[in-house]
Amino acid sequence: MSYVKRFSRTERMFHWLNALFFFVLFGSGLVLYLPSLEVAVGRRGLVKDIHFWTGVAWVGALALVALAGDRRGLLRTAGEIDRFDRDDLRWLTGRRPAPQGRFNAGQKLNATLTAALTVLFVVSGLLLWLGERDTSFRFASTVVLHDGLAFVAFFLLLGHLYLAVIHPATRHALRGMTVGTVSVEWADRHHSKWKPE
């Protein structure tokens, strides 16, 4: 079976660092959020610090990978994700055939929303942190936004995990994100407009 390269080392690093930081943030966030976990764990100050500084390191790590890695490649990828053609619109509205490029329209939307969630998590998280120190940074809705984002991110992640790990037709994609390559035959079937070189 022959394989083609789908994701560069920079892209994979970016993805897995994002995943790693997300899980630490989600776990520590749950401890701060759910009363049962909060009572069982205690040490709220420590968990808060872990949560906050993990968030800071998350942004720093992603920025570092983007700057030290293949910057132009990432920008090209962002361009691909930004652009939706007619087939993408057909794909989104359930019409077929709708041949897809390296990313299908759903993947583009997932990446876009994930980027937006990241920005909003950082903004609302900083506001929570600052608001505790200076009441002029307080908004009554900051905590609603931050908690709401966690819900959206959680369900987006569930869908993503299902397609990447469980769903038989799509889970081959996981190989692209781990070793970087996918089979030519699978790429033809799912991403027929993609012309890897």
Add this chain to the structure above:
Amino acid sequence: MSNETPPSPRRSPEEHDLRIGRAVFLAAVAGGVSSLLWGKAAWDRVSGVVSPVAETLAPVLPSSGWRIYSVADHLPTFDPETWRLQVTGLVSNPLTLNYQELRALPRVEQVSTFHCVTGWTVQNVRWAGVRIADLLAPTEPSARAHALHFVSAEHPYHDYLTMRQASLHDVLLAYEMDGKPLSRGHGAPLRLVIPDMYGYKNVKWLERIELLPQAEDGYWETLGYDRDAWIGRSNGYGA
């Protein structure tokens, strides 16, 4: 690790390609940031409409249900055998109560809403406990006592109310919440409840109440919060 991204499809940019990605990204960010102004009101309305569902899910929904906030490494544990409440300071008869004696004081019940300064709210909490006046009566407070110092077993947490604030009609020393003895996370066995002020004034795990000439800064006030924590009129909210 450079120059290894597989080249994207090399087709000439087609005119009918839409830049939907950035539009979705910007719309989501703008919607999210603007929700800082309308999120809580909208959520309160939505959660009111779907109340049967919301009530079941309340513990995990954004901005409804309790969050357990604490400042020490471990939450205090309550032992009914050894627990004592002390009333000290400007009184003629300092008082030490055990849990049974506390429960023997005149019991009152009330339903009130709890607001946290960080933005979450719990509607219609059913409290039971004793009024501060009933606790203080036998101690004969001095005329010089104008404030109460509430000391938590969760050191170093503590806070103050003026006598006037403490005598508001719905200020309570609560030992029951929603029909059950106060749980550990909520300050077992006794906490202060002052519905007109944000949660940080509602000191949990009470172990001592001290009568003083005047109020001072409590735990969060020394970190910049307002001493008079009126809901909607303090801590940067309201005018």
